[in-house]
Amino acid sequence: MGRQYLLGFDVGSSSVKASLVNVETGACVATAFFPEHEAPIKAVKAGWAEQNPESWWIYAKQSLAKIMADSTVEGEDIKAIGISYQMHGLVCVDKECRPLRDAIIWCDSRAVPYGEEAFESIGAELCLGHLLNSPGNFTAAKLAWVKTQEPQLYDRIHKVMLPGDYIAMKLSGEINTTISGLSEGVFWDFKQRQVADFLMKHYGFRQDIIADIVPTFSIQGEVSKAAAQETGLKEGTPISYRAGDQPNNALSLNVFNPGEIASTAGTSGVVYGVLGEINYDKKSRVNTFAHVNYTDNLTRLGVLLCINGTGILNAWVRRNIAPEGISYGEMNDLAASVAIGSEGLKVIPFGNGAERVLENREVGCSIHGIDFNNTTRAHIARSAQEGIVFSFCYGMEIMRHMGMSIRRIHAGKANMFLSKLFRDTLASTSGATIELYETDGSQGAAKGAGMGAGIYKDHDEAFATLKRLEIIEPDHARQSEYLNAYAEWKETLKKVIG
Template sequence: MLLLGIDIGTSSVKVSVVDAETQQCLAAISYPETEREILTRQPGWAEQQPLQWWQDAKQAILLAHATQRYNPQEIGAIGIAYQMHGLVLIDEQHHVLRDAIIWCDSRAVPYGEQAFQAIGAEQCLTHLLNSPGNFTAAKLAWVKEHEPEVYQRIHQVLLPGDFLALQLTGEATTSISALSEGIFWDFAENELSEDVFRFFGFERELIPPVRAVFADHGHLREVIAEELGLRAGIPVTYKAGDQPNNALSLNVLRPGEVAATAGTSGVIYAVTDELFVDAQSRVNAFAHVNHAPELPRLGVLLCINGAGSMNRWVKQTVGHELSYPEVNQRAASVPAGSEGLLCLPFGNGVERMLANEPVGAHFLNLDLNVHTPAHLLRAVQEGVAFAFRYGLDIMRENGLHPTVVKAGKTNMFLSELFAQVFVNVTGLAVELYQTDGSVGAALGAGIGAGQYATPDDAFRHMQRLQLLEPNAEAAAYEQTYQRWKTALLSYLHPTPEPAPSQA
């Protein structure tokens, strides 16, 4: 049997077709080739069109078929991964009511903070494991206040993956994992959060039926099957947010195991069997793909909004004529430390790990007689690695001490420079594997369809490509990191201006 995996990213939609027996990827397509736009109608806002995701997914599937590397009629299950925390609203006819408010949108922060104060810090942190912040529930509260005519027409509230499954099957479902990432789920009571729904005045009927991550989430409609050259009735057997799914794709399922990714955002994702809480909610715990109330599996997620987004910006700004491999080559031509140039890569919305402070992106110590575009390219990759270190230290403060991280050799980890700087500045060894989110979604579909006796069986052919360990530059990078951290703290805690003297 063949498995189809669909990954709704911020920049593009990627699909992969995987042979369930050999676990080999037979075809992989990203669409569009250029990065999809984020709609920013006001500062701090970030939206995308759900129907554009659907059109991109269909186009990617058809392009995968066009490779002629497999028989589409042999595809027997579909899995979906998706950008987390997005808000998709539909009416009773399943029509989209407004553009999706996506993960890096900052407008709902005040609503989440009000809920945190009203519900109480202890109640939130022990029941929800996180502050509501600018997660999906707070975004819905913003719509309720600012767009009441839209709110009144809402039939169901969906995450991006729920929406894609709805287009495929005509059926809306969700999961505990999805609800936990939206801050709708009470872990202590193992049910929808009475506190959140009461405070915001939400109706429970807005939430679709809850099913397991690995479960039947509907079957491919005949009209869609005909359009996509697939068999009608194929089940959607897996749905998960991109970071839990990335961990699955790396077989990171057990307590103590850690996954990382550096796509549009940068993430470290550590699995634990304890109800993890950071008192300041700078890193957040969500239900992992294999979580169950009787066998807790939580993913502690450190997210850096400004990772690949910052790398994309600097490429477009000073290296628009270069490919990403050429960007990496130019960056590697500059000495470690970028000859004093520092980058704070926080220009893609407020950062949870910085207590939702709008730090923004900055280049510091720019010397017009020394620094070239290549210095900017390297400083960005170093700055993203430094941001990972800053967040990792927060995880360490809370008792998580990973020693080895697994990552797919994709996105920024395709840069040998970035990968080695990441290792040197964090002190963590990194194992690189040939996998990505769409392959993980395909294998998740196989698990959900019962193709494997255990989840581990889905990865029995997975082989490590590379092991990176700290090298001789690690000590020098520690000094550079401390200068970078001092610069960051000056933005987080600026020295107040002296009061004007009295005449």
């Protein structure tokens, strides 16, 4: 097969990462990210969050230059390019493909009133039945904000796109997007299988402001002469895959079919499950988008549960409660010295902003059941991890009510999944087997590109070399203890949220 490699970009809000994957072995031969310190986010007003799209392109080029230098891989050796990106952002460009303003990114909350107004005016039944979500604070609502607040700029918009669409455009000179991308922007009508006319009319958007639609796995464009000169890539190299970071994380973990779950537990936590039929949560406590393998003939939806207060809670405990200088591993050992259920101590972990799973309530983090004669740092350390797990299981109940059978949870061995206590509690409370893998988003995007370019015939071939590190089965002998602790935690949560 010779020297054949796949290139994956992961465009995050803190950095842009690039990875080179060997086609034959599936091994990552080089990886790098820029900037080395967290990328700036502009917050002109409270609740705003913007980034210059051109900075993503600069970081992508820097990361690419580093991995090509480190690996001695030449542009002609790279056979396809895939892109993962931060979801829900809004990039507006003019006819010369230049950004008209900074991108309004995922954590910007200014558009909430515009989404709420559309939901009330259009009606819950139509929105949820067709969009599977409330317009909320997603890309369509952000565009409505621009149209209302910056009308002269809005009139100059040629196309709107997501962050990944922008990087693809910089590589190819072509503007296009995907159904998965449109669904995460809440532009896609799942019943009519087209851009949602009723939402476009409500907001007064032109139909041609939406980019051309290409399949998620396909030759979406080719590296232009100008981009080849800028990057060292070979002109004509196909861009053959793109997806938002959470669908792409699921792809990276080989999660494609109903009943399969991908999870992350960093600062915030995500449970992303695949559903095989059109459905939604009537209270919009979880979001439903088109998964990477959704087509007109194959219903594959990604149901996204996000918990804001996960790893950030564990970090807070280490910083403020645990003995000074303790490592996370030592803190996990300390927590494991306490029995399941933390002897009645319960932590409600929602201290990092409004939680969608609680219908956008902001209840804060709280500790319940402290016994001055018994409660120690170890109890707090354990109950914090249990609280995080129980919040995951609480959201997973919603997903089960939507018809999802949760049998396996795939995750990277990182962040909270490094804790044996966390893993055992999650497996035994949820009843699902946990499989831990060695991968990341940029490597997944590279393999997605191999699928889109036809280098791999399907996802089974693309991920045949995915390295599984560990399997954690539910502890059936002690499952009742975990479930009793979870039931008591839920009773406490009910009192907190009234």
